[in-house]
């Protein structure tokens with residue numbers, strides 16, 4: 001597999017404008033995040049709401065400038081691209097947004113919304129823009145004669161299909177999907193995910209698929225990265241992560257996924273205690289330590305390690321090999 | 325009623341302090357209740373665009389249609405002033421004086437009773453004192469009054485939209501400076517300022533290309549009213565743009581490489597046009613009233629040029645409203661009807677464009 005995207009130590013700090021934190025670094029929305037995506041594959045980026053998934057996605061799309069770290073596409077650094085290079089990058093990488101309603105301009109027909117990327121990039125496909133748009137609409141399961149309709153005439157799932165067609169218009173190699181199905185009914189979620197899979201099979205596009213729900217990515221992603229408070233806790237092949245989760249946070253998340261069999265044993269369910277710490281003031285050392293189910297069972301010397309040093313690696317835990 | 329700049333009491337529902345992103349985003353009933361497209365295919369394509377829906381709603385409201393008809397009649401009245409006066413056989417400047425027309429004994433200058441009230445010769449009677457035809461002066465006056473109101477509204481709407489959009493889109497320092505200027509404009513005692521500035525402006529414009537016939541007062545009122553009327557709209561537009569800027573469809577446009585220009589003109593401006601249109605229909609009557617007030621107070625349009633405010637001024641100037649109340653009733657009635665019609669129309673436009681309204 002050839003590597004398409006490589007992210008190293010990507011960091012984004014937002015200044016906080018209220019009182020006490022004015023002088024500090026503010027919110028560490030994303031903190032030294034590293035992962036890679038192979039061509040034609042899907043990386044699932046999972047974590048609770050507010051853990052920095054969208055911020056990561058928006059940095060990859062260059063909608064936000066990273067505070068530090070590197071983003072490489074085909075080995076080429078893109079976090080400093082300007083003007084025409086950036087414009088060229090936007091042909092390679094596109095994005096599907098979370099909210100199907102606000103991701104479409106209410107005053108723009110869906111046809112011209114899908115055509116807009118072609119016009120912005122001054123691309124004239126063979127056969128003309130209109131034909132290309134009709135073809136795209138057909139590919140995402142929209143009726144091409146809905147070209148002149150407006151977003152409010154469509155259901156949430158259909159709007160998301162419009163968003164996917166718009167992202168496909170430039171024939172990108174990577175699409176960042178920021179919780180594309182979270183706002184949809186469960187039955188519609190499956191349809192949209194199937195569509196994304198079909199598109200991947202046909203075009204070989206790679207996805208960074210953001211979700212707050214592990215079960216959504218289980219059958220879809222090739223690799224998974226689990227985020228917590230701006231950091232990646234565990235990163236690996238989907239099957240490995242689901243079958244033998246090694247980070248206590250992943251274990252807790254997986255134990256909370258409802259089992260298909262209602263009679264299944266639920267005694268193994270791990271409940272996370274305590275509140276999610278504020279991202280303006282995360283715990284020192286391991287950010288997960290304040291809620292970790294493993295830590296109370298450690299001897300004091302090893303527990304101190306959690307507070308003192310930041311764990312690294314694909315499994316960001318000091319104790320994962322021995323602590324199980 | 326005299327202050328042109330305090331927004332009309334029934335202002336557009338878009339409260340500048342409340343972000344209207346949601347309003348923009350949820351243009352339709354929640355998606356769950358929106359029928360999937362195949363089942364809505366029975367409707368003719370394009371029939372349910374937002375403006376189309378708005379037009380349908382206007383047509384279904386009796387008040388809206390009524391006010392639209394009245395507004396159209398008033399505009400026609402102004403446009404056709406020369407034609408209507410020709411049919412009547414009168415013009416707005418000829419004075420009919422002497423004992424055949426005006427009383428010379430008890431109340432010198434009061435038209436004889438045949439000429440005081442509507443007749444086949446003079447459809448709205450004669451003006452006391454100068455003996456000019458009131459109908460012709462009202463018709464020509466409507467042109468001046470409406471032109472001033474429309475042009476000054478256009479100036480305000482242009483300034484308000486551009487300045488408000490700039491503040492909202494660029495944010496930061498630009499926004500801070502513009503917002504303070506808006507606050508300043510909104511805090512001014514406008515009437516006093518306009519009253520004192522208009523004569524100054526008129527004397528400045530004197531001798532320039534604008535100083536010919538009735539152009540000078542028209543130009544000065546357009547400039548003054550237009551210049552003082554933009555701040556409220558700018559604040560509304562700023563609020564809208566501020567929330568629009570954060571919408572995902574604007575991010576999407578940035579993501580596929582749309583230019584800043586195309587984001588402003590294709591993505592943002594079309595979404596504020598609704599509120600701008602509503603505000604414009606409500607600013608017109610405000611400016612009609614303001615023109616009348618200024619001319620009535622003697623700093624706007626001056627005799628012999630007619631405008632509705634100037635005619636009101638003439639009615640009170642010689643205390644004619646005591647002996648000839650009809651002469652006061654004509655311009656006052658016309659103003660009330662016009663302002664009412666425009667305000668009702670503005671309400672109707674606002675309701676029709678309101679995405680949250682369920683009336684179809």
Ligand SMILES: Nc1ncnc2c1ncn2[C@@H]1O[C@H](COP(=O)(O)OP(=O)(O)O)[C@@H](O)[C@H]1O
Nearest residue numbers: 014027029048049050051052053054055056279
């Ligand atoms: N523009 C911003 N300014 C300040 N803080 C932000 C901004 N965007 C996101 N954040 C903060 O960064 C953190 C991560 O947000 P986000 O990436 O949206 O999370 P997720 O998508 O995982 O729910 C949150 O605490 C959020 O409040």
Ligand SMILES: [Mg+2]
Nearest residue numbers: 053054055179
């Ligand atoms: Mg998010």
